[in-house]
Amino acid sequence: MIKMPESTEDVVVKLLRLANTKLPADVGWALEAAAGWESDPTAYSQLGAIMDNSRKAEFLGRPMCQDTGLPVFYVRGKFDSSLAGEISRGLARATQEIPLRPNTVDPITRENHGDNLGGGMPIIHYKPTDDPFTEISVLPKGAGSENMTRLGMLDPAEGVEGVKRFAVDAVLDAGGRPCPPGIVGIGIGGTSDLCVAMAKEALLRPVDVPNEDPALDRLEQDIFVALNSSGLGPMGLGGSTTVLGVRIRSAYCHTASLPVAVNISCWATRRATARITAEGVEYHQGAAP
Ligand code: SF4
Structure with missing residues (x-):
């Protein structure tokens, strides 16, 4: 059977599920x-x-806190301009599938699209390097x-x-x-x-x-x-x-x-990292650069 490679959007959904349901060791x-x-x-x-x-x-696969936060993403390695779209789509899907609380609102009107997206969202910090991988870390931050x-x-x-x-x-x-x-x-x-x-x-x-x-x-x-x-x-x-x-x-x-x-x-310090290489994807909740 041919194993289909995971899309970056799938990786982002998994990353958000891991970060929200499992406290780092x-x-x-x-x-x-x-x-x-x-x-x-x-x-x-x-x-x-x-x-x-x-x-x-962790046992039930449910978020550890009702405030699933605003996810802050850190990207390192090799990537192109399509990455921002993949992260946004992954976040919108994760909001429905996990589910995550739709926390993002317009700061003035308080309008909420229900998908954790909106102007300026999601927050992504980029660090391009020559490493032969793309590493995405997420830090969901409660209010x-x-x-x-x-x-x-x-x-x-x-x-x-x-x-x-x-x-x-x-x-x-x-x-x-x-x-x-x-x-x-x-x-x-x-x-x-x-x-x-x-x-x-x-x-x-x-x-x-x-x-x-x-x-x-x-x-x-x-x-x-x-x-x-x-x-x-x-x-x-x-x-x-x-x-x-x-x-x-x-x-x-x-x-x-x-x-x-x-x-x-808070006590719910949530973080997870995915390293994407030509061979596949590795997930962990340890040190991110
Ligand atoms: S501060 Fe942390 S533990 Fe407290 S409600 Fe917010 S996300 Fe939950």
């Missing part, structure tokens, strides 16, 4: 580890409910956590301590609204727009993959300890597990600037 392990060290009974029961919910979602995004244009004199203070304050001010414990993505440097984009892209790195930059790795650990010592806890109801990880991306910036952005993800 590193997030699952981090939740289990957190339950092991929690001594607060409310925090322990919240973590138990989260893990129970995600196991049921509860996305609405807590913050950008600060700090005075460079505030330095690392200023960055740390800004990030910790952003998460603590958000409280239980982004459904903690999740992952805190932080962008440092660049321009204001690049900084916010880096904060979100940072969420693609699993919590068990350390930052390659030793200074940023130390800063991630410092912010992680500060947040988990705060007592905010799961769902903001108290406990030792406010975050499962802190992920930082940085870029050079103007000598007179120090941009910092915080993009929080």
